[in-house]
Amino acid sequence: MKKIFTSRNLTYVDLAKSLLESDGLTCFIKNEHSAHSAAGGLGYAMAFAWPELWVNDDDEERAKDIIEQFKVNQDAGNDE
Numbered sequence: 695m696k697k698i699f700t701s702r703n704l705t706y707v708d709l710a711k712s713l714l715e716s717d718g719l720t721c722f723i724k725n726e727h728s729a730h731s732a733a734g735g736l737g738y739a740m741a742f743a744w745p746e747l748w749v750n751d752d753d754e755e756r757a758k759d760i761i762e763q764f765k766v767n768q769d770a771g772n773d774e
Contacts, residue, residue: 696754697724699747699761707745710764714749714757721749721757 699710707723714721728743749757 695748696751696757697746697748698754698757700744702744704745706768707747710747710761713760713764714747714753717756717760719749719753719757719760721747721753724748 699707701707704723704726707726711721711723724746725743726745728745747761
C-alpha cells in the first residue's frame with residue numbers, strides 16, 4: 695500500500711477517495727477517526743493524526759495523476 699494524499703481536512707481526503715473510487719481504484723482512509731478528535735484546536739499541530747489516503751501499490755501512478763489534477767482544481771477554486 696502507498697500513501698498518496700493527506701490533509702488536515704477530512705472532507706478533502708474523502709473527496710479525493712471518491713474521485714479514485716469513481717475511477718475504479720481501491721483505496722482507504724487511515725487516521726479518519728483521529729482527525730475528528732484532533733479537530734478541537736490541536737489538528738494543525740498533530741500532522742501525524744491527519745487523515746491519509748492509501749492505494750494499492752499497482753495503482754500508485756494512476757492515483758497520483760488523479761490526485762494531482764484534484765489539487766490543481768482545488769488551487770484554481772481558491773483564486774476566485
